[in-house]
Amino acid sequence: MQENVLSMSSYEKYSEHNNLQRIRNIGISAHIDSGKTTLTERILFYTGRIDEMHEVKGKDNVGAVMDSMELERQRGITIQSAATYTLWKQHNINIIDTPGHVDFTVEVERALRVLDGAVLVLCAVGGVQSQTLTVNRQMKRYNVPCIAFINKLDRQGANPTRVLSQLRSKLAHNAAFLQLPIGLESSTTGIVDLVCRKALYFEGVFGEVVREDEVPATMRLECEERRQELIEHVSNVDDTLGELFLGEITLLGELFLEEKTPTESDLKAAIRRSCLRRMFTPVLLGTALKNKGVQPLLDAVLDYLPNPGEVNNFALREIGREETEKVVLDSARDGRAPFLGLAFKLEAGRYGQLTYLRCYQGVLRKGDNIFNTRTSKKVRIARLVRLHSSEMEDVSEVYSGDIFALFGVDCASGDTFVTDPKLNLSMESIFVPDPVVSMSINPANSKDRDNFSKAVARFTKEDPTFQFFYDDDNKETIRMEREYGCPVILGKPKVSFRETLTSPCTFDFLHKKQSGGSGQFARVTGILEPLPAHQNTQLEFVDETIGTNIPKQFIPGIEKGFRLMAQKGLLSGHKLSGLKFRLLDGAHHIVDSSELAFNLATQGAIKQVFENGNWQILEPVMAVEVTAPEEFQGAIIGHLNKRHGILTGTDGNDGWFTLYAE
Structure with a gap:
């Protein structure tokens, strides 16, 4: 039996809005160089979305369709998440190809936030690697069901069985093979489908013709053993699930206990139920580069990953100042519910x-008005587009479950848009960890300052992990050069020291300027003293005056003067910290005293303490929390000791450990 894949896709049909059951929003995520972009290229080719395939770093120098940035094609890596859509067996599939480098983790985070399912790509040689662990944590955070695809079966040293055991041990997935390879490395010829007990061979110039055949005689025993293992893994989770939610449906667990053999449809239904609840991970095999195993993966996306109606999405409604309630969103594509959308990426x-x-x-139509719930700004929709990497196709309307793009909308990542502002709803934003590395950056030439400012403003808006500020401590501020023609000088990270007193120091300062007319008169007396060690990052101001020697309306001026002088210390010019300013007494003049006079008197008092006090420089200590697999514990402790780190505690759980150090 032969099946010509390319005939299954027609883009005349795409403009018809399929019902909810025929839509899939998926992401392709993995560790770097596991073959995500190559796999996406094959998917687009087999579904008829592109006419020819190009390799990520091929000899033709064209590069993959999804790597549209010049830097991506040059390096052969994915930097930004690229969105596309395609059609497979009358199902609309929206695909986001995400980066694998740890540097671009936020791109994966943004993609998973808006997806319903994911394909976790693993290298048959490398297996579960560091970024695989990060992606897995992100999928868990957003409760995204996934199927695993073990790629690169053609590579020397490919061992899918070892990768499966790593999926179970390192990622704690209840996983089992749905397929077996027919040969490995250079002798890979096809795969065996364990669910329908058939061998699949990929023929034609580009593997576009899928031929079904009997399972090879040499593999029949292994096929039955692995199928039984698959049934056991699924029945372990489907039994409980069925009793709770699916009273009428034939349960795989019951069939297994009664020693009946489940039918192909029973097994598929059970795998789907278990996968949707993240209780089971189906494992498929192939080699995208050699055009094998991609079409069955597309079938698995339709069979086992959820449509938008099978995922509960929530918005938040404010019911008090700090209280919110969760509201379940209506995923029906009938357009009756008011529109609500989330901006997850800017470019x-x-x-x-x-x-x-x-x-x-x-539903959102061209010409509609939408409101940004954060800024309350109204935007008129002049153009709606669907994306295919860097290309765009105009559409007149989009429905629930669709991924699309708008032009000229002033917003930030994570903003919620509605057509009815009275809804008072907003989506939860995307999880973005705080930055841990900061560097100074300057334009190489003063004439490039305009482009420098534009680039910084754009990156700050596009990338939630990029934070920019002018650092008063250090007086300073890759793609800038490439996209804005603005070469920059990247400085080494500088340490922000602090200055403090080692012992209390008294002050008594009179500020007097009387030369006819309204003058200035103010006197401040008190003590500047160090705070306890646990408060050495703070500044405190305490008014301990009794009586009316200093009228209360002048106290804010004294505090402002103290905090102004705390911006620059005596020894190195760094900020003061860990100090308590105790105002004990003073004097004022009925006519000449003012808030400004007391502000200046306080500045003079601090200068007095600069001269008379015992000052020292404080070096910052970073509190570090390191989480990693247990096998790396010794190496990480060694690295921390080398950097003069002091261990303050440890924790361990499920093959992972956490170190706390300073």
């Missing part, structure tokens, strides 16, 4: 700012 395109959105509820 500067050829025609201005491009904003990627996911529609969670209702």
Whole structure:
């Protein structure tokens, strides 16, 4: 039996809005160089979305469709998440290809926030690697069901069985093979489908013809053993699930206990139920580069990953100042519910700012007005586009479950848009960890300051992990050079020291300026003393005056003067910290005293303490929390000791450990 894959896709049909059951929003995530972009390229080719395939770093220098940035094609890596859509067996599939480098983790985070399912790509040689662990944590955070695809079966040293055991041990997945390889490394010829007990061979120039055949005689015993293992793994979780939710459906667990053999449809239904609840991970095999195993993966996306209606999406409604309630969104594609969408990514395109959105509820049409719930700004929709990497296709309307883009919308990542502002709803934003590394950056030439400012403003808006500020401590401020023609000088990270007193120091300062007319008169008396060690990052101001020697309206001026002088210390010019300013007494003049006079008197008092006090420089200590697999504990402790770190505690759980150090 032969099946010509390319005939299954027609883009005339795509403009018809399929019902909810025929839509899949998926992401392709993995460790670097596991073959995500190559796999996406094959998917687009087999579904008829592109006419020819190009390798990520091929000899033709064209590069993969999904790597549209010049830097991506040059390096052969994915930097930004690229969105596309395609059609497979009358199902619309929206695909986001994400980066594997740890540097671009936020791109994966943004993609998973708006997806319903994911394909976790693993290398048959490398197996579960560091970034695989990060991606797995992100999928868990957003409760995204996934199927695993073990790629690169053609590589020397490929061992899918070892990768499966790592999936179970390192990622704690209840996983089992749905397929077995027919040969490995250079002798890979096809795969065996354990669910329907058939061998699949990929023929034609580009593997576009899938031929079904009998399972090879030499593999029949292993096929039955692995199928039985699959049934056991699924029945362990499907039994409980069925009793709770699916009273009428034939349960795989019951069939297994009664020693009946489940049918192909029973097994598929049970795998789907278990996968949707993240209780089971189906494992598929193939080699995208050699055009094997991609079409069955597409079938598995339809069979086992959820449609938008099978995922509960929530918005938050404010009911008090700090209280919110969760509201379940209506995923129906009938357009009756009011529109609600989330902006999950911003990009500067050829025609201005491009904003990627996911529609969670209702319908949005060209010409509609939408409101940003954060800023309350109204935006009229002049153009709606669907994306295919860097190319765009105009559409007149989008429905719940669609991923699309808008032009000229002023917003930030994580903003919620609605057509009815009275809804008072907003989506939870994307989880973004705080930055841990800061560096100074300067334009190499003063004439480039305009481009420098534009680039910084754009990156700050596009990338939630990029934070920019002018550092008063250090007086200073890759893609800038490439996209804005602005070469920059990247400085070494500088240490922000602090200055403090070692012992209390008294002050008594009179500020007097009387030369006819309204003058200035103020006197401040008190003590500047160090705070306890646990408060050495703080500044405190305490008014301990009794009586009316200093009228209360002048106290804010004294505090302002103290905090102004704390911006620059005596020894190195760094900020003061860990100090308590105790105002004990003073004097004022009925006419000449003012808030400004007391401000200046306080500045004079601090200068007095600079001269008379015992000052020292404080070096910052970073509190570090390191989480890693147990086998690396010794190496990490060694690295921390080498950096003069002091261990303050340890913790361990499920093959992982956490170190706390300073």
